[in-house]
Amino acid sequence: MRIMIITDAWKPQVNGVVRSLTETARELDGFGHQVNMITPLEFKTLPCPTYPDIRLSLLPYRQVAQRIAGFAPDAVHIATEGPLGLAARRFCLREGLAFTSAYHTRFPEYIHARCRLPLAISYAWMRRFHNAAQAVMVPTRSIAADLEARGFRNVKLWSRGVDTAMFSPGERQKLDESNPPRFVYIGRVAVEKNIESFLKLDLPGSKWVVGDGPLLPRLKQQYPDVYFAGVFPQQELARFYRAADVFVFPSLTDTFGLVLLEAMACGAPVAAFPVAGPLDVVGDTGAGVLDWDLRAACLKALELDRGHVRRVAENYSWQAASRQFESHLRPHAGSSAGLSPVAD
Structure with missing residues (x-):
């Protein structure tokens, strides 16, 4: 055809x-x-x-x-x-x-x-x-x-x-000298992603933002303690997902969220709000924690089994x-x- x-x-x-x-x-x-x-x-x-x-x-x-x-x-x-x-x-x-x-x-x-x-x-x-x-x-x-x-x-x-070969568990490299646990967001740095709901949280360890967008200059100034890594090609993102103790997805408006699957395929548990996208991809699978209290979700996600998170992602294929x-x-x-x- x-x-x-x-x-x-x-x-x-x-x-x-x-x-x-x-x-x-x-x-x-x-x-x-x-x-x-x-x-x-x-x-x-x-x-x-x-x-x-x-x-x-x-x-x-x-x-x-x-x-x-x-x-x-x-x-x-x-x-x-x-x-x-x-x-x-x-x-x-x-x-x-x-x-x-x-x-x-x-x-x-x-x-x-x-x-x-x-x-x-x-x-x-x-x-x-x-x-x-x-x-x-x-x-x-x-x-x-x-x-x-x-x-x-x-x-x-x-x-x-999700490409389960490109996004897979592996060596969890350190992200500079930041302290664990590491909470990581990957995606556009734009107002519709609701990123500040994550950046405002009082969390142990360190916060990372990987990506670019119109909000980046302001957020860098407003949140000097956050590590802003910039934008990377797709094939280089896996090291950030692997390094993440928790992948944080604060969006309230995404229709799916491919980054959820990419993080899960690398074994990183998800913390997100219980909205469309996370509800459908993560739901009650045990691959993440969905809660209107995003801080609570982040802390609970630290306890999840990364091997199980990976197995949930393996249910999805591009074919x-x-x-x-x-x-x-x-x-x-x-x-x-x-x-x-x-x-x-």
Whole structure:
């Protein structure tokens, strides 16, 4: 099958969306499919307001239409709701092409955290975007239930996986001269990640933040006792997960949290709030502690068996997740060759 995936999130961004699409495309290729990606690397872009690391493609419709028509895909998947996703959606609707979409990110909550736009307005727009799809793929059952309650249709589960070879238990190197126990956060340093709920905690040992984002300069000044390691490529993150006595995940808005699985695969127990994402990934597995008192969760997580934490992570694979993705695609009846790429 010829599969076209359109995404506004792509390298050099380092986040769960990029990682999910990269791993899924790799697995689909292994299944024998031909995957073609439309990403911001092909377009002129400008920085996203309040988040300059994210690049928004400028006036992409004509080029997106030409790419889809030229590839003549059997199935179209729109991964994001940005300019490229909007252009692909417009073309598919104009040409009568079935497509699937994905709900990777709680953008209504992210936007509300930045400019206080009412959630009802954002969700109405998101609902309109996704309800044109033949299936909207979501990472957890909690998110599916939430979206269905908000009027989203054709919601399907597409879980996530973890590379258990890259992320595995091993030598637990010291992190500089910081004192144990070491509580580690890995991810974007942005307001929607609720990082300060972690940094404010009175905890023994030391706190580490690995990642970059718009809040980093302020947090460095405000929390001088915290170790801010900066950003690292994916293959180097395992040493931080292994060194962590507890992996702290303070987010209240993530739809899944791939870093949860990566930490668990390295044997690091999780401390998090009992919200969608941690509830679905960690739940009552014994791989972490979920509590509205995050300090209590951090301290209880110190007592967990790292071997058991690893075994829980081994239940997730990218192959199984990609088979789910594959099953939700909507191949077109007949060929999509001959489509008109001319902008209207």
